[in-house]
Amino acid sequence: MSKAFERYQRRKLISSYFSVVLSIALVLFLLGILGLLVLNTKKMADRSKEQITISIFLKEDAKDMEVEQLQKTLAMSEYTKSATYVSKEEAAAQHSKEIGEDFVDYLGYNPLKNSIDVKLNADFVTAEKVAEIAATLEEKSYVDEVSYDRVLVSMVAKSVEKIGFWILVASAIFTVIAVLLINSSIRLSIYSKRFIIKTMQMVGATKSFIRKPFLWQNIKLGMLGALLALLAIAGVIYYVNTNFQDLGLLEDPIILVILLVGVFLLGIVISLLSTYFATQRFLNLRTDELYY
Known part of the structure; x- marks a missing residue:
């Protein structure tokens, strides 16, 4: 027991x-x-922040030396994660692949521009800082336009x-x-x-x-x-x-x-x-x- x-x-x-x-x-x-x-x-x-891209579209008369200097300056900037030059031919090929047809043959010319795609370091992806960077880049005489998704930048930060x-x-x-x-x-x-x-x-x-x-x-x-x-x-x-x-x-x-x-x-x-x-x-x- x-x-x-x-x-x-x-x-x-x-x-x-x-x-x-x-x-x-x-x-x-x-x-x-x-x-x-x-x-x-x-x-x-x-x-997620570093996937956001700022596209710097260059004017047709932009000199190779100016473009190369801009790319080097961007690469050395503290806010840049990567800076990639994209020719208008490369952009056209990529766009044609996305839509499934060659729009250049249809139009008879390539309407796209040479550009530099910049991905920013995460700490600089805020609405204020991105707007400041874009404004500085737009001041350059050989830059035609700086484009980025403003709504996405604001939404991601919040x-x-x-x-x-x-x-x-x-x-x-x-x-x-x-x-x-x-x-x-x-x-x-x-x-x-x-x-x-x-x-x-x-x-x-x-x-x-x-x-x-x-x-x-x-x-x-x-x-x-x-x-x-x-x-x-x-x-x-x-x-x-x-x-x-x-x-x-x-x-x-x-x-x-x-x-x-x-x-x-x-x-x-x-x-x-x-x-x-x-x-x-x-x-x-x-x-x-x-x-x-």
């Missing part, structure tokens, strides 16, 4: 530990994925700000929820041992002596849960990097290491603090309050 009871207690204890580890792992996994999203939000936003703000808000809310969930799991685990805690206290054990094994046990559970979460996060990173290489998740390995280490340490810290306050609560209860 006693052996059966011991087996029952052992299974109950293992089940309790398993639920704590699983809850910690799931919460830290979701928190890590959210952290990964936060860290890569700016990168993804920058990639969307990035809104997305960044709400992701930060969501991160803060989810972090609080994560702490509460892990704290609840650990507290329930310790609740089942409240009579043992009170018995040890009644026979003269100090609070620090009683608290120590609980702290160490739940720190180990926190570490185990964090390791499981890290394995799952690593799997997600590998999958995303394999199937969506344009995101460049592995371009900044230091940031990834910081994120993974942060998730691991967070699991330990939350487990430590939750265990400390849970045990402290039961240590401070009177004997008659243990039944409520």
